[in-house]
Amino acid sequence: MADFATRPAFIALALFLSSCSAAPQPDAPSRESGAPTPDAIVAAERAFAADGLERGVKASFLAYSADEAIVFAPDPASAHTVFGARPDRDANDSRPPLIWWPLYAGISRSGDLGFTTGPYAVGEERRGHYFTIWRKQADGNWKWILDAGVGADASGEAAQGSDVSYLPTSAEGAASRDAAMAEVSSHESALAVAAREDLSSAYGPFMDDDARLHSEGPPPAIDAPARAAALAARPARLEMAPIGGGASDAGDMVWTYGEARAPGAASTGYYVRLWQYRSNGWRLVFDEYLPPADGAQ
Known part of the structure; x- marks a missing residue:
């Protein structure tokens, strides 16, 4: 069943205007040898964030989002419509940049769907937590399909570049x-x-x-x-x-x-x-x- 498309991005609105993962419980899925890991998703998230610093929000959000991606603006909307309508980055813009980094991530058993979450900040001021869902594309690259977040206390979260905790991968799934x-x-x-x-x-x-x-x-x-x-x-x-x-x-x-x-x-x-x-x-x-x-x- 194909993904539905309608998702809005809170992080974008925050600009323009967790590390803490509980230890897996006994009935949580276990990490088995050969199971996929979210390494590639974490790398994609970090590349996405770095691109945002280099080229600005509009260019990076458009480049790393799938055609069907959705954000909350504040209602569910096409990410490409929302960000496509924004002005290009002004080289003289002196406002502090939007920064975010993953601290918790997971991936499906089939290695085609996953997520990351972590803090986001505007300059040095931590503003909240993002949540991004990623899907592997036909060409093997990862693009996000939903981006959301909340303004929340992120003062106690680990610093940028810290180790990312992983949700254990499922051992089985539904029939389809x-x-x-x-x-x-x-x-x-x-x-x-x-x-x-x-x-x-x-x-x-x-x-x-x-x-x-x-x-x-x-x-x-x-x-x-x-x-x-x-x-x-x-x-x-x-x-x-x-x-x-x-x-x-x-x-x-x-x-x-x-x-x-x-x-x-x-x-x-x-x-x-x-x-x-x-x-x-x-x-x-x-x-x-x-x-x-x-x-x-």
Whole structure:
């Protein structure tokens, strides 16, 4: 099943206007000999960031994004449309540059889909955390297909150039990409039903101890107390509706995004998620909540 295209990039908006990974738990997938590693994705992310410093945001975001890539601006939009409309870099622009670096990454068993996440800064000021999903292209190169982020405390994160922690690669997957999408869609439907009643308790059945939650304000939530606090800080109830996503060829990794609106609210926020197939089924390993742009909850 081909990836859906509609994703917006928060980092771009931040300019213009984690290292911490929990140790794998017993039911997390194990790193097996010969399994793919995210090395190439980390290298692509670092090259992307370096290109941004050299040529500016517009040129680098266009060069490293796939044709179908999406960003949040603040609603889901074509990355090429959003960045293509921006002015070219002014050589005399003295504003501090946008900088980011990966601290946590993962890849699918089939080696065709993965992600990185880490802090971003404007000059020396750390502003938040990004999350980027990458897909391997037909020519073997990696390009990103979704870029999102939150303004959050990144003061405690490791410095640029630090070692990157890896999510262990899955040992198996669903029967196909279509099967993976169908199975995850079923889980997301169940999560959405529960979230309409009580968001804080809705996530528990879908997470293992290494799940990461990103929200506006606090650092990434990577342990049980932090995850509980992050969920408690979000709206008490949310109405969620899927917009798009995609799966790896091995059927072991699925990304999704969609609307997340408080009941009765005039404006909507969004969610971005990453699911991984494990011995105990599909588990939510990453969730990001992007609140409405007008600040309404």
